[in-house]
Amino acid sequence: MLELNEIEQSRKNRIAEIRAQGIDPFGRRFDGALPVISVLERWEALTGQTVRVRGRVMAIRGHGKACFLVLADMSGRIQLYVRSDDLQEPGYEWFRQYIDSGDIIGVEGSLFVTRTGERTIAVSKVWLLSKAVRTLPEKFHGLTDVELRYRRRYVDLMVNTDVRDTFVMRSTIVSNIRTYLTARGYLEVETPMLQPIAGGATARPFVTHHNALDEDLYLRIAPELYLKRLLVGGFERVFEINRSFRNEGIDTVHNPEFTMMELYEAYSDLDGMISLTEDLILKLANEVTRSPVVQFGDQTIHFAGPFARTTFDHALRQYAGLSLEDLRDPMVARRAIEQFGIHMDKSFEYANVVNEVFDKMVEPNFVDPTFVHDYPVEISPLAKRMPDQPHLVQRFELFVGGMEVANAFTELNDPIDQEERFAEQAAAKASGDDESQSMDLDYVRALQYGMPPAGGLGIGIDRLVMLLLGQESIRDVILFPVLKRREQQD
DSSP: OOOOOHHHHHHHHHHHHHHHTTOOTTOOOOOSOOOHHHHHHTHHHHTTSOEEEEEEEEEEEOOTTEEEEEEEETTEEEEEEEETTTOOBSOHHHHHHHOOTTOEEEEEEEEEEOTTOOEEEEEEEEEEEEOOOSOOOSSGGGOSOTHHHHHTHHHHHHHOHHHHHHHHHHHHHHHHHHHHHHHTTOEEOOOOSEESSOOSSSSOOEEEEETTTTEEEEEOSOSHHHHHHHHHHTOOEEEEEEEEEOOOOOBTTBOSEEEEEEEEEETOOHHHHHHHHHHHHHHIIIIISOOSEEEETTEEEEOOSSOEEEEHHHHHHHHHSOOTTGGGSHHHHHHHHHHTTOOOOSOOOHHHHHHHHIIIIIGGGOOSOEEEEEEEGGGOTTBOEETTEEEEEEEEEEEETTEEEEEEEEBOOOHHHHHHHHHHHHHHHHTTOTTSOOOOHHHHHHHHTOOOOEEEEEEEHHHHHHHHHTOSOGGGTSSSOOOOOOOOOO
């Protein structure tokens, strides 16, 4: 049973009183209401008319025969004036006894401007649409327990309009990505989230069990291999915006459940993906957020083209003082890991060492958008090799604000090479690297039917939104982030 304080218990008790009067404390449909923003924008035209609005009571002030309320809906806030001589239904005394801050009400009245210049609705009728038992926090954003905002996002959204605006902007960004891609002939598709093999990325999956099939299934870590099967089937431009899941740590840039946009384009390549990525992000910065300069913590990010470019090996040399070839020497690699203070919780394979050193020593240096390309084949099992340097692949990652935002390949469509790389990944998994990919023979079979040359791109939507809106934590752009479970509290 959830505990209530004295005021909240009193509100709960009054629900029975309201019901006894034949009034439903949780209301019914309420038609004819205008959004608050519409009333404010059409103020002159509506003056002299009776208007209806509905929303949540955010504050009540005043005593005696009159009071002022602040009413909020999705579009904005407006002041209400309730006076005993004007309120026809249900009567002023009833109103003062049973309407509290936090309640959802509908009102009818006329417009006027107070002596202080405040646009206000003089209320003549009130309808209780939903009785709030719990009281609104006065300064919810000031709570010392910052996680409470994420745990009770419904209250966070209710009282902090800037938080609500963040999620409206997130929706706008995603909508604009869809519009951008469909206008360029991409088909939006949906691929399985429950997969028999966790493939398409190097990550630890979530495992579940299907009772009817008596088989383990995996929440997908990436949609890649299914989307590329569609290229084999004849689709030439496909994309998906949906959830992926990785059973890994939680911090300011990682959430186990996250949103990815992945696209694949037949007859394109890495250069095509670079052009598309840069154009898309610049359009989002300029047209959606309307700011090519974003303050991201103590960093200032400039979204201006062309984005900087560097090779993986050059960046490694510049910021870690080591080359890809240096790290092939186990003694050099171990010395570097110790020197940099890196804790290796994975096997000491070349691919893992390279990833860890790059992640800790190189990535944080890329504040403005930077394409890093020419990756080692060992950490890119699904990308096509470079013809003149087969130990490298045609891959880039885009880094902004010190973190990865996008990942793209010229896609590997050689079934022989792909099967060999899967075999190497499977061997690493068998030796204890549980993040390595498994052998997906059906995907190899698909490639044997012939997949056209192609470019592929993945963008982390949550991180992109963080960067465009200047939000430093991924929890601030995910409505309900994963949190460690607590016992129920009041």
